[in-house]
Ligand SMILES: [Zn+2]
């Protein structure tokens with residue numbers, strides 16, 4: 177067959193052009209931290225977002241409910257966003273979804289359980305009717321803009337989790353999401369090893385893999401080891417059992433249900449998110465519970481303590497959660513009773529350890545028998561440890577490797593593991609939020625950096641609380657404040673009366689008199705020798721340095737000046 181020359185030329189030109197189109201990978205959250213996962217894949221003008229998570233605040237982030245990624249890049253390019261893929265239903269992958277949807281209008285792709293959990297969340301925010309959600313199953317493929325996305329099953333601590341094989345003309349990228357290699361998972365559905373090997377057969381340009389446990393040697397235990405631990409708890413508990421976990425830990429609900437059946441207890445869920453998630457998971461067939469196992473929380477509270485197990489949220493020491501309120505005796509619906517056994521079936525998220533242990537101490541002080549991870553294996557990690565990470569790398573055999581989902585130390589450790597397996601350092605990109613990686617002509621390059629910081633959510637305000645406000649809250653919390661009210665004579669600019677000084681949160685009683693007298697002296701002297709508008713700032717400065725020399729503290733100082 178004769179082919180016109182110009183046609184072939186055009187085709188070659190198109191191919192050349194295509195190979196020059198870059199695949200950009202832009203981490204917007206979850207790299208350099210544990211939480212608020214969000215990754216953008218960009219090819220030929222289209223952007224696909226993977227996950228939209230939140231992060232819980234550190235203890236020193238006062239008044240902050242949670243933190244979401246800085247996705248300004250997506251807002252600026254909102255008409256180019258072609259889809260949002262959610263790998264699984266955990267908060268660190270779904271918790272920012274309504275914030276993202278308020279800014280970007282694109283369809284969501286999720287497996288049935290993940291979809292169910294998203295719908296519960298979106299319905300609460302009134303967004304459910306405004307968004308198109310496509311249900312995808314493991315083993316299926318979806319065309320999302322220029323991205324061919326193959327979903328493959330991975331084990332994690334929630335059913336229906338998937339990893340992604342993302343194909344563009346630039347090559348095949350494998351994105352694991354959160355995973356572990358559990359051979360005996362609670363839902364009997366192991367990670368799809370065959371698919372990973374098949375990807376390797378096709379040739380994988382880059383692997384992006386979960387680094388959470390990169391500093392943990394060996395294998396993560398199977399979720400099954402929890403069953404005997406629960407069995408022991410249920411066998412020995414004399415009174416009521418209260419199990420605290422995450423509202424999205426569906427497989428843990430299943431394990432508690434199994435133990436309840438074996439030990440003739442009824443199960444009641446406390447808290448709206450737990451009740452709604454359990455209802456949805458049962459409807460979709462991810463939770464197998466006979467109807468007569470469940471009782472409402474009201475019924476459960478009326479039953480004999482030995483006959484019931486309650487499940488609630490609040491494993492992270494959050495003061496407003498049910499567990500937090502039980503620890504301080506401020507829960508409205510019910511309180512701890514003597515003989516209660518409390519099981520904390522979770523691991524403290526990094527940064528939360530202190531408040532988790534404080535909650536445990538309070539629960540013990542209030543008479544509860546508390547069982548937590550360090551005492552009995554009532555929790556196992558949902559993330560791969562070092563040997564699983566090595567197996568993954570051998571199965572997938574990527575040309576380039578990008579550790580994701582972890583603090584810098586985890587990413588670094590994951591990179592060292594990969595190097596042990598023979599992946600050269602030049603083929604590994606340790607990057608943090610905002611670091612853009614580009615692939616073109618089969619080569620990887622770390623390029624520019626775009627903003628990738630924190631957006632604080634404080635009640636109804638999103639992003640209005642900035643670093644300056646956080647600093648002020650920190651100072652107020654640590655060192656308190658002092659207000660100095662001055663009344664000046666309008667004509668002479670002299671003090672008309674003694675300065676009024678108010679302090680909160682930093683003066684110790686015995687030192688108070690002396691310190692306030694000293695402050696008053698400084699203010700009086702400064703006023704008498706100053707005569708211009710800079711006085712307020714100067715006064716605040718000199719009071720601050722006086723207080724610092726006397727107390728080694730830096731409270732906020734406000735001076736108000738009125739004239740009479
Ligand atoms: Zn997860």
Ligand SMILES: [Zn+2]
Pocket residue numbers: 213266268269354581
């Ligand atoms: Zn995660």
